[in-house]
Amino acid sequence: MVNLKVNYDEYIPLRDIVFKTLREAIITGDLKPGERLMEIKLANELGVSRTPVREAIRKLELEGLVIMTARKGAEVAPINEKDLREVLEIRKVLESLACELACKNVQPENVALFEEINAKTEEAVKNETIEEITKQDVAFHEAIYSITKNDRLVQMLHNLKEHIFRYRLEYIKDMKNKGTIVEEHKKIIDAIASKNVRAACKEIERHIEVQEKYILNTLIKEAK
Amino acid sequence: MVNLKVNYDEYIPLRDIVFKTLREAIITGDLKPGERLMEIKLANELGVSRTPVREAIRKLELEGLVIMTARKGAEVAPINEKDLREVLEIRKVLESLACELACKNVQPENVALFEEINAKTEEAVKNETIEEITKQDVAFHEAIYSITKNDRLVQMLHNLKEHIFRYRLEYIKDMKNKGTIVEEHKKIIDAIASKNVRAACKEIERHIEVQEKYILNTLIKEAK
DNA sequence: CTTTTGTATATTGTATACAGTATACTATCG
DNA sequence: CGATAGTATACTGTATACAATATACAAAAG
Numbered sequence: 001m002v003n004l005k006v007n008y009d010e011y012i013p014l015r016d017i018v019f020k021t022l023r024e025a026i027i028t029g030d031l032k033p034g035e036r037l038m039e040i041k042l043a044n045e046l047g048v049s050r051t052p053v054r055e056a057i058r059k060l061e062l063e064g065l066v067i068m069t070a071r072k073g074a075e076v077a078p079i080n081e082k083d084l085r086e087v088l089e090i091r092k093v094l095e096s097l098a099c100e101l102a103c104k105n106v107q108p109e110n111v112a113l114f115e116e117i118n119a120k121t122e123e124a125v126k127n128e129t130i131e132e133i134t135k136q137d138v139a140f141h142e143a144i145y146s147i148t149k150n151d152r153l154v155q156m157l158h159n160l161k162e163h164i165f166r167y168r169l170e171y172i173k174d175m176k177n178k179g180t181i182v183e184e185h186k187k188i189i190d191a192i193a194s195k196n197v198r199a200a201c202k203e204i205e206r207h208i209e210v211q212e213k214y215i216l217n218t219l220i221k222e223a224k
Numbered sequence: 225m226v227n228l229k230v231n232y233d234e235y236i237p238l239r240d241i242v243f244k245t246l247r248e249a250i251i252t253g254d255l256k257p258g259e260r261l262m263e264i265k266l267a268n269e270l271g272v273s274r275t276p277v278r279e280a281i282r283k284l285e286l287e288g289l290v291i292m293t294a295r296k297g298a299e300v301a302p303i304n305e306k307d308l309r310e311v312l313e314i315r316k317v318l319e320s321l322a323c324e325l326a327c328k329n330v331q332p333e334n335v336a337l338f339e340e341i342n343a344k345t346e347e348a349v350k351n352e353t354i355e356e357i358t359k360q361d362v363a364f365h366e367a368i369y370s371i372t373k374n375d376r377l378v379q380m381l382h383n384l385k386e387h388i389f390r391y392r393l394e395y396i397k398d399m400k401n402k403g404t405i406v407e408e409h410k411k412i413i414d415a416i417a418s419k420n421v422r423a424a425c426k427e428i429e430r431h432i433e434v435q436e437k438y439i440l441n442t443l444i445k446e447a448k
Numbered sequence: 449c450t451t452t453t454g455t456a457t458a459t460t461g462t463a464t465a466c467a468g469t470a471t472a473c474t475a476t477c478g
Numbered sequence: 479c480g481a482t483a484g485t486a487t488a489c490t491g492t493a494t495a496c497a498a499t500a501t502a503c504a505a506a507a508g
Binding site: 262294 | 458459460461
Binding site for chain 2: 011012013015051054058059061062063086087089090093094096097101150151152153155156
């Protein structure tokens, strides 16, 4: 008998496509803070009916990317300093936990991957290709997540990252900061490689604090 | 002119009522792990149409209380040791963060409330009224949350607590453990009152680890 | 008797319809 | 001219209808 199996992952309900589409639009700023999400309009634009749009909005609501007002509908959640501080405060301890777990589970091949990613990051910094820097930065954190063996933690970090991406675009453009990313990552790699939990946590927290300062600076500058 | 204002909080969409109802049913075990959530059946039982039921399920899905299978529908998420460990691992660092923030913001009147709650807990332990112990235990943690000034953290802790409640019912029944709750809470109160971040974090983490052991014990016993 | 195939039924996925509320605009009154 | 009431429109909330897929059972073939 031939071993055939339908890949259930191939079928994606419209609601999930709509969900991802809207989420992306919010994160990139295509849909701006305060902008209303009108079901019929979105349904027409996406070529679907209201039902999948509504279901997608329910999910965005729980992720905190949209705010509901009864009988008025959804609007894109505002971005502000308080929200950013809250998210980063939480992200700091969760990334720290991820590093702690990474220290426990790390294998030589993981370290090799970390270093490979960081080499690519360094290259991207030299070429000043912002998109590539961002991509490699994400890859680096993902590489850490992948060895935590805590799926829920990974999921939560992904969710937080979505929120941060709404701010971070500006941050990463700030040239002064780019060189430090590679150095910071290097310190984190060394700490994890030597299974030094305390150092790994300290470094990742510092790494996020640096980000926080830059993003907040950008925010404050923009507000002026 | 009379200052009248419609209270928008009074209107609650059916989807939210259904959501809360189903969540409660899952947490209490009314809906058992693996049980299918069939839309028409639930809609009939609740006296509503499928639409609000579906939207409620979308939220439960994102909270991780139900698992979706494409074109087959939702079923109540299983409870198992891995999931519990993951949730507790995360909860530990988030409760710890809550304590840290509480240390920063604590006022004398907050400490008074903590002690009032703990006195009630002690009373409940003496009377061996399990329901009251649980209620006061929740109140204690809520009291800490309320001074963190991080709404997102509070929301996340609530979500995690839902998951833990699915296990904790058994744990709290175990008499041997009851006395220690009051002692542990006392240590946490003292640490927060004296703004000793390190001690507060240590004590809350230990507090959760004790819980973890008891719950895991119960789980393993049941599995046999 | 076992396996396969066909068919009926149940269930989800998606679209549409209807009802009620909010919003914007216009006309009327003071 | 300003304020208020009336009316039309737009939008959400909820229910229902239709389509496609999954499941269960029975009949037929081997």
